[in-house]
Amino acid sequence: MPQQEQNLDADFDTQLRGLFQEATQNIEERETAARKGEENKEQEITRRVEERMAKSYVTVPDMLRPLMQGLLAVTRATGENTTILQKLDKTTDASATAQGGLPTLVRELQAMVDQKSGLNQRMFDALHQELKGYKDGFLLESVHKPIIRDLITLYDDLRLTHRQLQEAAGDSAKLSSEMGDKLFERLKTMDTNVEHNCEFIVEVLARLEVTMLPVGSGKLDKQTQRAVAVEMAEDPDNDGDIVRVVKRGFFWKDRVLRAEEVVIKKWKEGFLVALATPLPQQK
Template sequence: MTTPPFGPAEESRPDALTDGAPVGGTAAGGDAADVTLDRLLDEIRNLQSSFDAKIRYDEVREHSVRSMSDELTAYRENQAQLQLRPLLIDLITLHDDLAKIGGSADCTADTAKVLGHFRDAVEQILARNGVEPFTVENDALDRARQRVISVLPSGDPSANRRIAERLRPGFQWHDRVLRSEWVSVYRYATPSPPIEPTVPPTPPAVPEADEGALR
């Protein structure tokens, strides 16, 4: 029997060379894959941290910009109020004077009508600048929006610090009081006890002189 030139047939099989053992280099390839996966996870974590930091930075910057914008708007409004306030106060005073003269007893009907037109024109000028008249709805005194011009005594305790009469409307500009409403209020006064009339004492009678003693 002739022997094959390459040795026995079973020696030429690939599985005979490995004899059930893993192929060389497989373990090293698995370690490299694990290293690559860990590196990829680290990069994802770094990207996530960078993204979170960027989001926080944008939020802080947006808050700062909004705060600066609000402060600038408030500053501009305050500057405008400081510049316009004297003029607006003068217009309100003129409005009060026109109303006072027009309502006086010696003012004729024609003059009162003309003054009323001027007063309406002043109100329109104030309205174009954002100034509106107001009256406090409640009849209790509001120190923040009302000014007491006169006080009327009252014997009713429930009427104390209540509005007796509204003298002039108030004026406000952007919810800020330019001129308080002028009012007259009641003040409780304890009634004094009635004074009883006093009768002057009767002077003692002068005794009549003895005529014999006078002789």
């Protein structure tokens, strides 16, 4: 039995040694395989790095080519900018010259516009005056003149009656009898009534835009007065002086409707000539 146990122990030791050796061999093989794998990885990494370096390797001309292209682009842009600046300078000079002459041009245009406006205004005023003259002439000749002429004739007759009544009243005032006083009062009343009628006719004429000319004095004005009689002047300086007014003159707007009829003085050298000249007939 002891011999058998010793044999069993010897076999067990042998098995343990075999297992240990086998384990050691496996470990060594694994370590060898691991080292080979690491070496292969390092070689692969080295190869890839070398390939990348080979691909990324650029020569000096290739490195400088983008820089040269950039410099050429900058030079070309600088030339274009210089050309543009020169054109801008020329344009600025031309604009400055044009702006310098602009106020003069504006003044000339303003003067032309003012001149044209003034011409248009004058033409319009002339046309307006001409049309107004046509209208006034039509109204005067077709509508107003017959009525105005009759009213002026009536005014002249009433003024003549007024003067005659004043003369008759003056003569009746010389009578000392009671009948003379009554006649004077009656004539005075009639004279007042006639004077009121004359004033009423003047008001009616004013509504028709007819006004009386101011009573003339001084020298004869041939535009607004007409001499119907003459008297001898004692002094040459009195030639043409107005002695008295026979009939009042009348205006219609800015027209002389009837000239004032007056008596004037004439120096003796022209007196006979004036007497020989026939008096103009009133229309």
